Amino acid sequence: MKNQVRICMIGSGRVGKNHSGIIRNNIPAAKIVALVDPIETARQETAAEYEIEEQYESLDQALERSKFDAVMITTPPSSHLPLAILAAENKKQIFLEKPMGLTMEECHQISDAVDRNHVILQLGFMRRFDPEFIHAYERIQGGEIGDPMMIKSNTHGPGLPAARWAQDLKTSNGMLSEVNSHDWDSVRWLMGANIERVYAEVANFKGASYNVTTENFYDNVLVNCKFENGGLGMISGICPCGYGYDARVEIVGTKGIMQIGTIEGEAIVVCNNRETGLIRPIVKTWPQRFAYGYINEISHFVQCVQNDQQPCVSMEDGKWAVAGVLAGTKSFFEKRPVYLNEIYSA
Ligand SMILES: NC(=O)c1ccc[n+]([C@@H]2O[C@H](COP(=O)([O-])OP(=O)(O)OC[C@H]3O[C@@H](n4cnc5c(N)ncnc54)[C@H](O)[C@@H]3O)[C@@H](O)[C@H]2O)c1
Incomplete structure (x- = not known):
């Protein structure tokens, strides 16, 4: 039997808790x-909640006093660069939450450190491990809907993240990164092509009612995309949408159409009142919608560490998602279409 992988979890916020629960309950x-x-x-x-024995104030302290094979970085984006570089330099295998970084320069510095130190880095793109997304990808590859021509991907989140860093474009790159990083990655994956250029519009409907006063804050975004293979796409983001967690994709090919996801959270349907009619539960949160995606992505990472293999989600995938975020942001600030190659290598 392979050795159990010893992990240092960095960050005890929303994602740190989610991933800690998954490892304790699902990944022996x-x-x-x-x-x-x-x-x-x-x-x-x-x-206490996840029965983790050792606790440290910083990664430096953990490296000095503890023994582990890998880190999982689940901290705000501005800390991804220093933490990933420190982990790589200490030969720790790395699972890094999205976004890879706040700038392309940060992403390039992370990938240089990872390559230089011969460690692995997997990005937290759990949709790549979601059974429905994988099935759709395989069926598109199998030619079932012909050549993909158009993709529409929406992610609408129920509530505004409480952390101040997530409400500020300067520390988060805004919703295009915090909410739509997954769309940037999965449209590129499902279409089988890089995005060539984007045009984005944003709007702010609810910020004031949530007392968000940060500069340029938006809670709605719509991005038009042109892919390098000629395909078209659209990414939409809304947060807070108020009604649940809604992540659905539609892909139209030369021979047919495919839809991924539903907003119905359970198969249970209730009727207890003639006035309200049928009641179907909605998907409420991202941990609920992508529960298997999270289990599968962490299992994949653990197997890669055990077998010294490269993860199937690469650092290049992480960089293209960040390039999309930055191109979309530049587009709505400058009110013009932006080419991703203006961004990618910068
Ligand atoms: N994959 C997903 O579905 C998903 C969902 C939500 C958020 N995210 C990403 O996960 C990351 C964290 O998001 P969150 O919502 O959990 O944030 P959060 O604010 O809830 O938690 C972050 C935690 O990191 C800690 N922290 C900050 N700097 C640190 C450092 N240098 N070392 C150790 N700990 C540090 C904070 O004290 C806090 O407890 C972000 O990059 C975010 O984009 C991913």
Whole structure:
């Protein structure tokens, strides 16, 4: 039997908790041995909930005092660069939450450090591991709908993230990154082509009612995309949408159409009142919608560490998603279409 992979979880926020629960409950091949977070109360609460024995204020401290094979970086985007570089330089295998970085320069620095130190890095694109997305991808590859011509991908999140960094474009790159990073990656994957140029429009409907006063904040975005293979696409983001977690994709090919996802959260349908009629539950949250995606992506990472293999989601995939975010942002600021090659290598 292969050795159990010893993981240091960095970050005890929403995703740190989600991934800690998944490892404890679903992945016997791995164990979280240490938790890092500078906020003591958050760290203690998460460590207690998920029975993590060691706790540290910083990755430096964990590296000095603990023994582990891999890190999972689930911290705000502005910390991804220093944490990924420190982990790589200490020969730790890396699972890095999206977005890879806030700028292309940060992404290139991360990939240089990973390559230089011969470690692996997997990006947290769990849709690549979601059974429905995989099935759709395989059926598109099998030619069932012909050549993909047009894709529409929407992600609408129920509530505004409470953390201030996530509400500020300067520290998060806004919703195009926080909510739509997954769309940037999956439209490119499903269409089998890079995005050539984008045009984005944003709007702010609910910010004031949530007391969000950060500069240029938006809660609705719509992006038109032209792919390098001639295909067309659209990405939409809304957060907070208020009604649930809604991540659906439609792909039209030369021979047919395919839809991925539904907003109906369970098969249960209730009728207890003639006035309201049938009641169907909605998907409420991202941990619910992508539960299997998260389990499968972390299992894949653990197997890659055990077998010294490259993950199937590459750093290039991470870079193209960041390039989409930056091109979309430039587009709505400058009110013009933006080519991704203006961004990618910068
Ligand atoms: N894959 C997904 O579905 C998904 C969903 C939500 C968020 N995310 C991404 O995950 C990351 C974290 O998001 P979140 O919503 O969990 O954030 P959060 O604000 O809820 O939690 C972040 C935690 O990181 C800690 N932290 C900050 N700097 C640190 C450092 N240098 N070392 C250790 N800990 C540090 C904070 O104290 C906080 O507890 C972001 O990059 C976000 O884009 C991914």
